Amino acid sequence: EAGVAQSPRYKIIEKRQSVAFWCNPISGHATLYWYQQILGQGPKLLIQFQNNGVVDDSQLPKDRFSAERLKGVDSTLKIQPAKLEDSAVYLCASSSPGGGTRGELFFGEGSRLTVL
Amino acid sequence: AQSVTQPDIHITVSEGASLELRCNYSYGATPYLFWYVQSPGQGLQLLLKYFSGDTLVQGIKGFEAEFKRSQSSFNLRKPSVHWSDAAEYFCAVGGTNNNDMRFGAGTRLTVKP
Structure with missing residues (x-):
């Protein structure tokens, strides 16, 4: 079974530029999450999708961050314009509500963003 | 609001020694713990992970954790640490249907030869 795919793995941009990250969850997983992990900290939930609907985006800085999951499968997270404090690893995860993996989040390897 | 506290930022243990990583949580309902x-x-x-039932849960790589409701804790243990266990460990709390998942700040484990 293929895992959660993310791209790009690394991205370096200047402040005020824009960037987009892509995530393809595990096949059949209805729930998709974007987390921000700043160096030395735990992952912070940015947005949670259930199929193509938003369940929780309370911690998403909506003035600069946006995310979509138009067809309920893959998702894109965009930052525009980027700030220095956006330097972090952006982790995508997916989950399935039932079965033996109930409650478990499956994470991708992350996209590391450096803003100069 | 739900929260997770991992009091130890960094722990160093010798290979072969036992390990305990602490985790305290705050959650308004019955938590799922990870x-x-x-x-x-x-x-x-x-x-x-812990959902219900036996408060001592076994995991992969020889790890176990014990849920103590009275102390709002879910500490991770391993009887004998291997060098390959060096990593960052995160405790998390969530609700049913995978919502409200929140992570602690993590504990970095260093293993001495």
């Missing part, structure tokens, strides 16, 4: 491990440059991998 421990994840993250190796450098990698995503997070689930070690174990």
Whole structure:
């Protein structure tokens, strides 16, 4: 079974530029999450999708961050314009509500963003 | 609001020694509790989870954790640490249907030869 795919793995941009990250969850997983992990900290939930609907985006800085999951499968997270404090690893995860993996989040390897 | 506290930022143990990583949580309902491990440059991998039932849960790689409701704790233990266990460990709390998942700040484990 293929895992959660993310791209790009690394991205370096200047402040005020824009960037987009892509995530393809595990096949059949209805729930998709974007987390921000700043160096030395735990992952912070940015947005949670259930199929193509938003369940929780309370911690998403909506003035600069946006995310979509138009067809309920893959998702894109965009930052525009980027700030220095956006330097972090952006982790995508997916989950399935039932079965033996109930409650478990499956994470991708992350996209590391450096803003100069 | 739900929260997770991992009091130890960094722990160093000798290979072969026992390990306990602390986790305290705050959650308004019955929590789902998790421990994840993250190796450098990698995503997070689930070690174990607690939903209900036996308060001592076994996970992968020889880890176990004990849920203590009275102390709002879910500490992770391993009887004998291996050098390959060096990594960052995260405790997390969530609700049913995978919502409200929140992570602690993590504990970095260093293993001495």
